[in-house]
Amino acid sequence: MEEANSSNVGTESKPQTIYRCKKCRRIVAAEENVVLHERGQGEKCFRWKKRSSIFLKGTDTEPPECSSIFVEPMKWMQAVEEGTIGEKLQCIGCKARLGSFNWVGMQCNCGAWVNPAFQLHKSRIDECHIYLTAEQDSTPN
Numbered sequence: 001m002e003e004a005n006s007s008n009v010g011t012e013s014k015p016q017t018i019y020r021c022k023k024c025r026r027i028v029a030a031e032e033n034v035v036l037h038e039r040g041q042g043e044k045c046f047r048w049k050k051r052s053s054i055f056l057k058g059t060d061t062e063p064p065e066c067s068s069i070f071v072e073p074m075k076w077m078q079a080v081e082e083g084t085i086g087e088k089l090q091c092i093g094c095k096a097r098l099g100s101f102n103w104v105g106m107q108c109n110c111g112a113w114v115n116p117a118f119q120l121h122k123s124r125i126d127e128c129h130i131y132l133t134a135e136q137d138s139t140p141n
């Protein structure tokens with residue numbers, strides 16, 4: 001179903017997803033920074049690693065839910081600024097480890113390769129939905 005012309009209202013205030021450090025609530029990424037990747041083949045890619053579990057559970061397993069997100073290089077990623085190839089990503093606020101990056105690429109748990117990879121673990125960040133209000137809404141009468 002395509003309803004391109006449904007309404008002009010509300011386009012400015014659709015929720016945006018932001019990601020915060022779970023510890024100090026600092027915003028570490030926004031929806032627009034997220035680099036999406038195609039789901040990999042799951043088990044297939046990891047077959048060499050998990051051969052035994054395939055025999056136990058059968059082969060037609062769906063790719064697992066990605067346990068992390070991949071983003072663009074961000075300002076707070078100090079190690080990136082220093083020109084390192086691969087390093088941990090620490091929250092600039094509380095120094096909690098949020099993930100890691102690698103310019104050469106990393107493999108998501110779903111099996112997909114992301115290159116370059118700036119990975120944030122979902123377990124270390126909070127996903128929040130905020131409403132970006134249009135200018136006319138910012139000063140209530």
Ligand SMILES: [Zn+2]
Nearest residue numbers: 066108110112
């Ligand atoms: Zn993935």
Ligand SMILES: [Zn+2]
Nearest residue numbers: 021024091094
């Ligand atoms: Zn933090």
